[in-house]
Amino acid sequence: MSSGNSGSAGGDAMVSGTDYNATGMVPCSMGSGQPTTNCNFGVKREGNGSGMVTITKSDGRTRTIYFENGRATGYDQSQADRGAFRASKESDLYIIRIGDERYEIPEAVINGG
Template sequence: MAGFLFICTSGEALQGQDIRTERVSFRKGTSSATIEGSITGRETVDYLLNVRSGQNMNVSMTSGNSGVYFNIMEPGEEYVAIYNASIDGNQFEGTTAKSGDYRIRVYLMKGAQNGRADYRLEMIVSGSGQSATSGDAMVSGTDYNATGMIPCSMGNGQPTGNCKYGVIRQGNGSGMVTITKSDGRTRTIYFENGKATGYDESQADRASFRASKEYDLYIVHIGDERYEIPEAVINGG
């Protein structure tokens, strides 16, 4: 298993391009996702993949256009890549050094920007990794730092009930809260630096998202769904 090496991103992938950002989430019980997409001209797509420190990550891309590549940036980084497929090929395998959102940036090289590229991007993450919060124990038999119940409502006149949750804490008010709804489906809500920032949105599920905080309680609305998440769920304690 190769480790990460720091390399600079190609300037062709950074300057003057329209960057579209999409969140990647795995279906329950799986450890991979495959995206079939396309880009044209100077368009760029950033795929955000939340990974824990110490996990194994494999990213590969195939395309009929030899001018389409991807770069990988670590959490919090937008311009310095740890992997540049235009140099090392469209197949990456390594062990993550940090927890958080890895940015997989798909782009066309300058000489290919007068056309279109259809591509297939596959992302695989394996291994349990490590807790990003020093001393934050794991719940036995799970990948979560804590589990429990939170108030929730599925809307449409339904009363507030309780939903099971599991949280992966990444420190500094960041992490992921995965909630099991009454019908057995799950909903993952993402937190960054003490703010609820989004959810596991997909092409078939693009409900509006809004979040607020009342004292030590996050109130999160996703379409008609409503969740009340205590601050301690994210921060511990």
């Protein structure tokens, strides 16, 4: 995970040349039975476990997952999206499922550290 060194209004560093507090890769899978691969992400932190994680899928489209107070609460749903949003946490890892999509987001992504 990359972090920048120029400050933002919230006191969290920004990655140079981006609007993100950190960037990196997270494990992801785009369909049932599909192998897990790595997807690029950028996170905008709002503090207290809140913020947005934007993930770039293998086809170049993005998916944004919203967090509030340390809980994954939703995503950037469009009319084309099918399937339910489900979120769980195992130790320090958020497991996010949106239909057949699956994302594994470490707690440090949203909280920093």
